[in-house]
Amino acid sequence: xxxxxxxxxxxxxxxxxxxxxxxxxxxxxxxxxxxxxxxxxxxxxxxxxxxxxxxxxxxxxxxxxxxxxxxxxxxxxxxxxxxxxxxxxxxxxxxxxxxxxxxxxxxxxxxxxxxxxxxxxxxxxxxxxxxxxxxxxxxxxxxxxxxxxxxxxxxxxxxxxxxxxxxxxxxxxxxxxxxxxxxxxxxxxxxxxxxxxxxxxxxxxxxxxxxxxxxxxxxxxxxxxxxxxxxxxxxxxxxxxxxxxxxxxxxxxxxxxxxxxxxxxxxxxxxxxxxxxxxxxxxxxxxxxxxxxxxxxxxx
Numbered sequence: 340x341x342x343x344x345x346x347x348x349x350x351x352x353x354x355x356x357x358x359x360x361x362x363x364x365x366x367x368x369x370x371x372x373x374x375x376x377x378x379x380x381x382x383x384x385x386x387x388x389x390x391x392x393x394x395x396x397x398x399x400x401x402x403x404x405x406x407x408x409x410x411x412x413x414x415x416x417x418x419x420x421x422x423x424x425x426x427x428x429x430x431x432x433x434x435x436x437x438x439x440x441x442x443x444x445x446x447x448x449x450x451x452x453x454x455x456x457x458x459x460x461x462x463x464x465x466x467x468x469x470x471x472x473x474x475x476x477x478x479x480x481x482x483x484x485x486x487x488x489x490x491x492x493x494x495x496x497x498x499x500x501x502x503x504x505x506x507x508x509x510x511x512x513x514x515x516x517x518x519x520x521x522x523x524x525x526x527x528x529x530x531x532x533x534x535x536x537x538x539x540x541x542x543x544x545x546x547x548x549x550x551x552x553x554x555x556x557x558x559x560x561x562x563x564x565x566x567x568x569x570x571x572x573x574x575x576x577x578x579x580x581x582x583x584x585x586x587x588x589x590x591x592x593x594x595x596x597x598x599x600x601x602x603x604x605x606x607x608x609x610x611x612x613x614x615x616x617x618x619x620x621x622x623x624x625x626x627x628x629x630x631x632x633x634x635x636x637x638x639x
Contacts, residue, residue, distance in 0.1 A: 342471060343421055344572060345369040345414065345460070347399060347453065348428025350377040353479060353535055356565030357425060357572070359385050362392035364573060366423070371399035371410060373428075401428055401452030402438040404614070411459040420466035423572045425477045426453035426513075435500035442613070443496045449509035451494075453478070454516055455614040461528070468527035473578060476520070477571050478532040480513045480584065485594045487511030489602060494613070512606060514584060514597045519607040521582030523619035529581035531571045534591065563587055 344361050348354045349370035358368045362385050372378035375398055382394045397413055400406040414421075430448045438447035457476060464474035487507035490497070517532035524530060567587050571577055584593060596602055604621075611618035 340470060341365060341367050341393065342423065342573065343367045343369065343418055343467075344423035344425065345371055345397075345421055346425040346427055347371045347401065347456070348373075350374060350381040353565055353568065354425070354427040355381050355384070356562045357427065357568040358394075359388060360565050360569045361423075361572065362389045362394065364569070366573065367393040367395070369395040369397060369414070371397045371428075373398075373400045399428075399456075400439075401448045401456070402444060404440050404452075404455060406439075407452060407456050407459065411456070414460070415463065418463065420470060421460055421463040421474065422467045422471055423475050423477070424457060424460055424464065425479070425568060425572060426457065427477075427479045427568070428453070429479065429509075431502070431506055433502050435496055435505075437496060441495055443493060443505055445502075445505040445509045446494055446512070449506070450512035450516070451610060451613060453513070454610050455616065457516075457520070458611075458614070458616050458619075461524075461619075464528050465525055468525075472527065474528045475572055475577075476524075476528070476530040477568060478513050478517050478530070479568070480517065480532040480534055481510040482534045482586070482592070483507045484511040484514050484597055485592060487594070487596065489596060489606060491609070511594070511597060512610075514593070515603045515606050516610070517584065518582055518597070519603040520619075522621040523607075524581065529577075529579065531577065531580065531583045531585065533567055533571060533584065534586040535567070 344366050346354050346358050346368065349358045350372045358370060362368050370378050370381055375396065378396045382396060385392055385394050397410050399410040430445060432444045436444040438444055442451055464476065467474040483506060486503065487510060490508065493505065493508065514532050517530050520530045567585060571585065608618060
């Protein structure tokens, strides 16, 4: 049976590169995108490269809890299980904006939306384990988390607004969620996070043109990041690994806050409250211990 992978923000950049490579391996790729016209363009691009590919489209706006619930309902109409979830979609907001549910846009789209989506899809990820032996969750994190602070007062916006601070906090949340989730997932379901490096993608589209052109000199292609995403998603070397943090480019530090178990647990519980869901209890399986706790390779 073909594996099924759901990739958020898969109409461009890392998401599209990942979807294309997964399609080449024979995986059914499901593109969860906000802009359906761009999603269809991405679908056609994948089919042109891989005519035998199976590519599905789903409407998803991570700035709306209603949209997230609706997307999961639509996905469940077509599938009873899910082998891979890649939380790739993200945004950079230069001016303060808010999600439909009243959260600061970067916190909502980059962190809280994927947090909710992951939990809603968890029953389908669990259902894949008896069929294929495992299910994997991948989070696109960032070295920018090193600048992040947990500021509960800013979750719904702040004055003055710091775009960099908000982005860093959202990426700190991604990484802390990965670590907290690794202690809570049922047997057979794993979670990994990775820093894709400085990638030339649409996430920088709101920057002034001259700033973008200068920045682009130091950016790498989405394809390089996509290779790591695919490896973490389906590579045999990562079977059974959970709670790891990887990077396409060095360095790969992890901040003190991100490694703080108490803060991880606090953020996890607070996020469940904000998203209106019941959280998972912590449990570590004998053969699936989080890499954060067992390998010095992930922090230095």
